[in-house]
Amino acid sequence: MKSNRKAPSKENRADFLKQFQSCFFSTSRPALFPWNLLEKDLESSKSSQLILDVLNQTCLHPHCKKFPPSARYRKYFLGELIRRVEAADCEPLDQLYDALGEVLSAQEGAEGYRTFLLPCGGTVSLLENLALISEGTTGLVTWDAALYLAEWALDHPQTFAGRKVLELGSGLGFTGVTVCRSCSPSKYVFSDGHGSVLRRLEDNVRLNRLFQEETPPEVSVEELDWSNVTEQHLDAIDADVVIAADVVYDPDIVPVLVQLLSRILRRKCGRVLPDVFICSTVRNRQTYEGFTKQLGDAGIGHRVISEAVSHVFEYEPASELELIKLYLR
Structure with a gap:
């Protein structure tokens, strides 16, 4: 059964991005991310702009360069974004695949950063x-x-x-x-x-x-x-x-x-x-x-x-x- 939740409006877009950022940096479980809203936006717009906005608040954010979550977690997160972009048949987003390539080349360690807002x-x-x-x-x-x-x-x-x-x-x-x-x-x-x-x-x-x-x-x-x-x-x-x-x-x-x-x-x-x-x-x-x-x-x-x-x-x-x-x- 499809969700009846709407894509994020301009008014609540900032809150939506903040929730993605908060979940990402605190390495939250998948269920806590607002995936439904992201999927609605992709389905209605067929544009990857919201994905780019999410990337800029997570993997491409300056804080991620300084205090990155584990490579394993970032790989999972980018894989989830890619899966939803491809399912919605949206335009390709080079920055998304570039970010994944960077994570795949990173060495997986036993530690990672968690950041709480x-x-x-x-x-x-x-x-x-x-x-x-x-x-x-x-x-x-x-x-x-x-x-x-x-x-x-x-x-x-x-x-x-x-x-x-x-x-x-x-x-x-x-x-x-x-x-x-x-x-x-x-x-x-x-x-x-x-x-x-x-x-x-x-x-x-x-x-x-x-x-x-x-x-x-x-x-x-x-x-x-x-x-x-x-x-x-x-x-x-x-x-x-x-x-x-x-x-x-x-x-x-x-x-x-x-x-x-x-x-x-x-x-x-x-x-x-x-x-x-x-x-x-x-x-x-x-x-x-x-x-x-x-x-x-x-x-x-x-x-x-x-x-x-x-x-x-x-x-x-x-x-x-x-x-x-x-x-x-």
């Missing part, structure tokens, strides 16, 4: 591994919980504005770079405990020029071993806000995480308690409920933050996402 007009660019698990860790890719937590932060900048933020298990740094770019914290500490992740995290923070900015926030990347972090280290960070995304996935590390969260919540007793937010992809309900039970056993309550979050980034979570705020009982 921010509402403020800025971007977050990250170098990621293509494999979900590499170098003995899952921390070299960006997971859905980090995207969701960043979207919540964009909706609640007042939670971070002028405050000192500690992120546990920062991974590649997506949430933190977004908060630094859009929410005006006074200080931001990225942290992780895996050597390979820390090296890539520092590279990505540098890639996004956070170390070079003269205005706040003050930014650092620190190794934080949850089982051995000292009170002196926590005192030096002196966080007003603590966040973490996708850190509840292994039942073996949950007790150590809960112990650390308990220490963080209790170290400011008698003063203002830090705000602590944990965002999780609930892949295994038993593991997640084990985490919340251990929180309760440690005298820590939690409130599920259930209000709607503005959808900013191009992704569709494969599992349930849950954001909770912790408090001492």
